[in-house]
Amino acid sequence: AQKVTQAQTEISVVEKEDVTLDCVYETRDTTYYLFWYKQPPSGELVFLIRRNSFDEQNEISGRYSWNFQKSTSSFNFTITASQVVDSAVYFCALSEAGSGGSQGNLIFGKGTKLSVKP
Amino acid sequence: DAGVIQSPRHEVTEMGQEVTLRCKPISGHNSLFWYRQTMMRGLELLIYFNNNVPIDDSGMPEDRFSAKMPNASFSTLKIQPSEPRDSAVYFCASNHGTVKSNYGYTFGSGTRLTVV
Numbered sequence: 372a373q374k375v376t377q378a379q380t381e382i383s384v385v386e387k388e389d390v391t392l393d394c395v396y397e398t399r400d401t402t403y404y405l406f407w408y409k410q411p412p413s414g415e416l417v418f419l420i421r422r423n424s425f426d427e428q429n430e431i432s433g434r435y436s437w438n439f440q441k442s443t444s445s446f447n448f449t450i451t452a453s454q455v456v457d458s459a460v461y462f463c464a465l466s467e468a469g470s471g472g473s474q475g476n477l478i479f480g481k482g483t484k485l486s487v488k489p
Numbered sequence: 490d491a492g493v494i495q496s497p498r499h500e501v502t503e504m505g506q507e508v509t510l511r512c513k514p515i516s517g518h519n520s521l522f523w524y525r526q527t528m529m530r531g532l533e534l535l536i537y538f539n540n541n542v543p544i545d546d547s548g549m550p551e552d553r554f555s556a557k558m559p560n561a562s563f564s565t566l567k568i569q570p571s572e573p574r575d576s577a578v579y580f581c582a583s584n585h586g587t588v589k590s591n592y593g594y595t596f597g598s599g600t601r602l603t604v605v
Contacts, residue, residue: 406593414601416580418593462532466594476522476545477582477594479532 373398375465377480384453385488392448392483394463400424405439405446406464406477416462422446453487460484491515495581495597502604507569510600513562514583522582522594523556523566532580538564571604578602 374397384390407419422439430437434451460482467475494513514521522537536546538558558564582596
Protein backbone atom coordinates (compact mmCIF):
# COMPACT_ATOMS: atom_id res chain seq x y z
CA ALA A 372 0.00 0.00 0.00
CA GLN A 373 1.13 3.52 -0.65
CA LYS A 374 1.77 5.84 2.23
CA VAL A 375 3.39 9.22 2.79
CA THR A 376 4.61 10.22 6.23
CA GLN A 377 5.49 13.73 7.26
CA ALA A 378 6.58 13.29 10.84
CA GLN A 379 6.90 17.01 11.58
CA THR A 380 3.49 18.43 12.31
CA GLU A 381 4.65 21.98 12.95
CA ILE A 382 7.95 23.79 12.64
CA SER A 383 8.71 27.32 13.74
CA VAL A 384 11.83 29.19 12.64
CA VAL A 385 13.09 32.72 12.61
CA GLU A 386 13.56 34.49 9.32
CA LYS A 387 16.80 33.70 7.47
CA GLU A 388 17.14 30.31 9.11
CA ASP A 389 17.37 27.23 6.93
CA VAL A 390 14.67 24.62 7.45
CA THR A 391 14.21 21.06 6.20
CA LEU A 392 10.84 19.38 5.88
CA ASP A 393 10.98 15.61 5.99
CA CYS A 394 9.01 13.19 3.84
CA VAL A 395 9.14 9.40 3.88
CA TYR A 396 7.11 7.32 1.47
CA GLU A 397 6.09 3.71 0.99
CA THR A 398 5.25 2.05 -2.29
CA ARG A 399 5.65 -1.34 -3.91
CA ASP A 400 5.85 0.07 -7.42
CA THR A 401 9.14 0.66 -9.17
CA THR A 402 7.65 3.55 -11.12
CA TYR A 403 6.25 6.35 -9.02
CA TYR A 404 6.21 10.11 -8.73
CA LEU A 405 6.84 12.37 -5.78
CA PHE A 406 5.52 15.87 -5.29
CA TRP A 407 5.62 18.81 -2.94
CA TYR A 408 2.75 21.27 -2.64
CA LYS A 409 2.46 24.48 -0.67
CA GLN A 410 -0.80 25.59 0.94
CA PRO A 411 -0.55 29.21 2.12
CA PRO A 412 -3.09 30.67 4.55
CA SER A 413 -5.28 31.64 1.59
CA GLY A 414 -5.96 27.93 1.09
CA GLU A 415 -4.97 27.13 -2.47
CA LEU A 416 -2.63 24.24 -3.25
CA VAL A 417 0.43 25.35 -5.16
CA PHE A 418 2.52 22.83 -7.06
CA LEU A 419 6.25 23.07 -6.26
CA ILE A 420 7.97 20.04 -7.77
CA ARG A 421 7.48 16.60 -9.33
CA ARG A 422 10.17 13.91 -9.41
CA ASN A 423 9.99 10.46 -10.94
CA SER A 424 11.45 7.38 -9.33
CA PHE A 425 14.17 7.02 -11.95
CA ASP A 426 15.68 10.41 -11.35
CA GLU A 427 17.49 10.74 -8.05
CA GLN A 428 19.21 13.97 -8.94
CA ASN A 429 18.73 16.62 -6.35
CA GLU A 430 17.09 19.77 -7.53
CA ILE A 431 17.53 23.40 -6.61
CA SER A 432 15.18 26.22 -7.46
CA GLY A 433 16.19 29.49 -5.91
CA ARG A 434 15.97 29.10 -2.14
CA TYR A 435 14.25 25.73 -2.48
CA SER A 436 16.05 22.41 -2.81
CA TRP A 437 14.93 18.81 -2.76
CA ASN A 438 16.87 15.72 -1.74
CA PHE A 439 15.51 12.45 -3.15
CA GLN A 440 17.04 9.25 -1.73
CA LYS A 441 15.53 5.94 -2.81
CA SER A 442 17.70 4.03 -0.34
CA THR A 443 15.84 5.63 2.55
CA SER A 444 12.56 6.28 0.68
CA SER A 445 12.82 9.94 1.48
CA PHE A 446 12.13 13.12 -0.43
CA ASN A 447 13.10 16.01 1.82
CA PHE A 448 12.56 19.67 1.12
CA THR A 449 14.90 22.43 2.30
CA ILE A 450 14.22 26.14 2.32
CA THR A 451 17.35 28.22 2.61
CA ALA A 452 17.25 31.65 4.26
CA SER A 453 13.55 31.33 5.06
CA GLN A 454 11.23 34.29 4.73
CA VAL A 455 7.92 35.18 6.34
CA VAL A 456 6.19 34.53 3.01
CA ASP A 457 7.28 30.89 3.26
CA SER A 458 4.82 30.40 6.12
CA ALA A 459 2.39 27.76 4.92
CA VAL A 460 1.47 24.12 5.18
CA TYR A 461 3.65 21.96 2.97
CA PHE A 462 2.43 18.63 1.65
CA CYS A 463 4.47 15.79 0.27
CA ALA A 464 2.59 13.46 -2.08
CA LEU A 465 3.08 10.25 -4.04
CA SER A 466 1.45 8.89 -7.14
CA GLU A 467 1.95 5.64 -8.96
CA ALA A 468 1.47 4.97 -12.63
CA GLY A 469 -2.19 4.31 -13.23
CA SER A 470 -3.79 2.20 -15.91
CA GLY A 471 -3.07 2.80 -19.57
CA GLY A 472 -0.09 5.01 -18.91
CA SER A 473 -2.12 7.49 -16.92
CA GLN A 474 -1.01 9.10 -13.71
CA GLY A 475 -2.83 7.65 -10.76
CA ASN A 476 -4.18 9.11 -7.59
CA LEU A 477 -2.11 11.49 -5.44
CA ILE A 478 -1.58 10.21 -1.91
CA PHE A 479 -0.84 13.08 0.45
CA GLY A 480 1.01 13.21 3.72
CA LYS A 481 -0.62 15.02 6.63
CA GLY A 482 1.39 18.14 5.98
CA THR A 483 3.91 20.20 7.92
CA LYS A 484 2.91 23.64 9.08
CA LEU A 485 5.85 26.01 8.76
CA SER A 486 5.80 29.31 10.62
CA VAL A 487 8.55 31.78 9.82
CA LYS A 488 8.76 34.60 12.32
CA PRO A 489 10.37 37.95 11.56
CA ASP B 490 -4.60 29.52 -19.09
CA ALA B 491 -7.32 30.10 -16.50
CA GLY B 492 -6.35 27.12 -14.38
CA VAL B 493 -8.81 24.73 -12.78
CA ILE B 494 -12.02 26.59 -12.03
CA GLN B 495 -14.28 25.59 -9.19
CA SER B 496 -17.61 27.00 -8.18
CA PRO B 497 -18.93 28.09 -5.84
CA ARG B 498 -16.03 29.25 -3.64
CA HIS B 499 -18.17 29.05 -0.54
CA GLU B 500 -21.40 27.21 0.12
CA VAL B 501 -23.48 27.22 3.26
CA THR B 502 -26.45 24.90 3.30
CA GLU B 503 -28.83 23.30 5.71
CA MET B 504 -28.65 19.66 6.61
CA GLY B 505 -30.69 17.56 4.23
CA GLN B 506 -30.30 19.86 1.26
CA GLU B 507 -28.69 18.87 -2.01
CA VAL B 508 -25.32 20.43 -2.79
CA THR B 509 -23.63 20.50 -6.20
CA LEU B 510 -20.00 21.45 -6.62
CA ARG B 511 -18.66 22.23 -10.06
CA CYS B 512 -15.28 21.98 -11.71
CA LYS B 513 -13.83 22.99 -15.05
CA PRO B 514 -10.42 21.35 -15.64
CA ILE B 515 -7.59 22.81 -17.66
CA SER B 516 -8.20 22.36 -21.37
CA GLY B 517 -6.25 19.38 -22.66
CA HIS B 518 -5.94 17.69 -19.29
CA ASN B 519 -7.19 14.12 -19.45
CA SER B 520 -7.52 13.31 -15.77
CA LEU B 521 -9.71 14.95 -13.15
CA PHE B 522 -9.67 14.38 -9.41
CA TRP B 523 -11.96 15.34 -6.54
CA TYR B 524 -10.36 15.66 -3.10
CA ARG B 525 -11.75 16.57 0.28
CA GLN B 526 -9.71 18.31 2.98
CA THR B 527 -10.61 18.20 6.67
CA MET B 528 -8.56 18.78 9.79
CA MET B 529 -9.11 15.22 10.96
CA ARG B 530 -8.42 13.31 7.75
CA GLY B 531 -6.26 15.70 5.75
CA LEU B 532 -6.46 15.54 1.96
CA GLU B 533 -8.23 12.45 0.73
CA LEU B 534 -9.25 11.37 -2.75
CA LEU B 535 -12.94 10.96 -3.39
CA ILE B 536 -12.93 9.96 -7.06
CA TYR B 537 -10.91 10.39 -10.21
CA PHE B 538 -11.68 10.26 -13.90
CA ASN B 539 -9.47 9.52 -16.86
CA ASN B 540 -10.82 10.56 -20.26
CA ASN B 541 -14.19 11.23 -18.60
CA VAL B 542 -14.43 7.67 -17.25
CA PRO B 543 -14.45 7.09 -13.48
CA ILE B 544 -11.36 5.07 -12.59
CA ASP B 545 -11.40 4.95 -8.81
CA ASP B 546 -14.36 5.95 -6.67
CA SER B 547 -13.34 3.99 -3.60
CA GLY B 548 -12.97 7.21 -1.64
CA MET B 549 -16.58 8.29 -2.09
CA PRO B 550 -17.91 8.12 1.48
CA GLU B 551 -21.32 6.67 0.82
CA ASP B 552 -24.26 6.70 -1.54
CA ARG B 553 -25.03 10.29 -0.67
CA PHE B 554 -22.05 11.31 -2.80
CA SER B 555 -22.05 11.09 -6.58
CA ALA B 556 -19.79 12.52 -9.27
CA LYS B 557 -20.16 12.91 -13.00
CA MET B 558 -18.00 14.02 -15.87
CA PRO B 559 -20.30 14.39 -18.88
CA ASN B 560 -17.53 15.87 -21.05
CA ALA B 561 -13.87 16.78 -20.96
CA SER B 562 -14.50 20.29 -19.69
CA PHE B 563 -16.91 19.81 -16.82
CA SER B 564 -17.44 17.73 -13.71
CA THR B 565 -19.84 17.84 -10.79
CA LEU B 566 -19.76 16.44 -7.29
CA LYS B 567 -23.18 16.12 -5.70
CA ILE B 568 -24.10 15.45 -2.09
CA GLN B 569 -27.70 14.50 -1.41
CA PRO B 570 -28.75 14.76 1.35
CA SER B 571 -25.99 16.80 2.95
CA GLU B 572 -24.96 16.31 6.59
CA PRO B 573 -22.89 18.46 8.96
CA ARG B 574 -20.00 15.98 8.78
CA ASP B 575 -19.69 16.78 5.07
CA SER B 576 -18.39 20.22 5.98
CA ALA B 577 -14.93 20.49 4.42
CA VAL B 578 -12.98 22.08 1.60
CA TYR B 579 -13.48 20.23 -1.65
CA PHE B 580 -10.74 20.50 -4.24
CA CYS B 581 -10.83 19.60 -7.88
CA ALA B 582 -7.55 18.89 -9.67
CA SER B 583 -6.57 18.00 -13.19
CA ASN B 584 -3.44 16.81 -14.92
CA HIS B 585 -2.18 15.93 -18.31
CA GLY B 586 -2.92 12.31 -17.59
CA THR B 587 0.15 10.67 -19.01
CA VAL B 588 3.14 9.56 -17.06
CA LYS B 589 5.44 10.85 -19.76
CA SER B 590 4.51 14.41 -19.03
CA ASN B 591 6.34 16.26 -16.34
CA TYR B 592 3.39 18.21 -15.10
CA GLY B 593 2.10 18.29 -11.61
CA TYR B 594 -1.52 18.07 -10.67
CA THR B 595 -3.12 21.52 -10.87
CA PHE B 596 -5.64 22.26 -8.17
CA GLY B 597 -8.57 24.61 -8.19
CA SER B 598 -9.11 27.13 -5.42
CA GLY B 599 -11.49 24.80 -3.63
CA THR B 600 -15.08 25.03 -2.43
CA ARG B 601 -15.54 25.55 1.29
CA LEU B 602 -18.73 23.72 2.20
CA THR B 603 -20.49 24.32 5.50
CA VAL B 604 -23.52 22.22 6.36
CA VAL B 605 -25.49 23.56 9.34
